[in-house]
Amino acid sequence: MTASRKRTNTERRQASRDRILTAAEELFATGGYNGVSMKQIADAAKVDTSLMHYYFSTKEGLFGAVAARRADAVNEVRLTALKRYAEEAGDRITVEGLLRAYLEPTFAYVRRGGESLRHYLAIIAQLNSTQANAVPGLNGSPFDPAVREFIALLQRAAPHRTAAEVHWFYHMLSGAISLTWARTGRLDTLSDGLCRSDDFDTACREMIAVFARGLDVREAPEASDAASLA
Structure with a gap:
C-alpha cells in the first residue's frame, strides 16, 4: 500500500x-x-x-x-466566446449574436460552478450596484477587460449608434445581469411563484430576447419628443 x-x-x-x-x-x-x-x-x-x-x-x-479570485476565469470564458463569434461572423456580426456569445457561456460556467460560484456572482452584483470607491482599496471592476471588448464589438454591430448610446445599452444590460446574479427573490414574489429569480437558464434566454433588438429598434429623439407632445 x-x-x-x-x-x-x-x-x-x-x-x-x-x-x-x-x-x-x-x-x-x-x-x-x-x-x-x-x-x-x-x-x-x-x-x-x-x-x-x-x-x-x-x-x-x-x-x-x-x-478577484474567479475574475480571470470568467473573463477568459467571455473573451474566448466573443473572439470565436467575431471571427465566425465577420461582417455579419449582430447584437443578438454578441449577446449570445457574452451571456450563454457565462451562464453555462455558473451552472458548472455550483453554489460557490453563485455566491461569487452575488458579490459582483453588490459591487455593480455600489458607488465607486465605496469599498476602500477596490477600484473598478475585475471584469472590465471582457466588458470593454464586448462594448467595442457592439459598436461594430451597431455602427449607426453613437458610442454614448452603446454604453447606455451596456449599462442597462449590466443592471439586468446584476439583478439576476443577486437572486433577490423579488421576481418570485411579484409573479406569485410563476418565475424564480434563481432560474438562470430562463433569465439568460429572456435577457437575450429583450435586448437583442435594443440597438436596432429605437425611435429617433425627434420622433420620441413629438410623441410625448401628442
Whole structure:
C-alpha cells in the first residue's frame, strides 16, 4: 500500500488561504461587505484571525481578493466566446449574436460552478450596484477587460449608434445581469411563484430576447419628443 504524500508547507498555506476565501465568499454574498466581520469569517473558515491578517492584512484586502479570485476565469470564458463569434461572423456580426456569445457561456460556467460560484456572482452584483470607491482599496471592476471588448464589438454591430448610446445599452444590460446574479427573490414574489429569480437558464434566454433588438429598434429623439407632445 502506497503511503499518502505529506503536503508541503506551500500546499498547506494555499489550502488555508482557499478555505478563508471560500468562507468569506459565502458570508459576503449573504451579509454584504459591511455586514460581515473578520472574526465571523475566521470562525467559518476555522482559522485564527491572525492568519487572516497575515494573508490579507485587512477586510478590504480580503474582499478584494474574493472579488478577484474567479475574475480571470470568467473573463477568459467571455473573451474566448466573443473572439470565436467575431471571427465566425465577420461582417455579419449582430447584437443578438454578441449577446449570445457574452451571456450563454457565462451562464453555462455558473451552472458548472455550483453554489460557490453563485455566491461569487452575488458579490459582483453588490459591487455593480455600489458607488465607486465605496469599498476602500477596490477600484473598478475585475471584469472590465471582457466588458470593454464586448462594448467595442457592439459598436461594430451597431455602427449607426453613437458610442454614448452603446454604453447606455451596456449599462442597462449590466443592471439586468446584476439583478439576476443577486437572486433577490423579488421576481418570485411579484409573479406569485410563476418565475424564480434563481432560474438562470430562463433569465439568460429572456435577457437575450429583450435586448437583442435594443440597438436596432429605437425611435429617433425627434420622433420620441413629438410623441410625448401628442
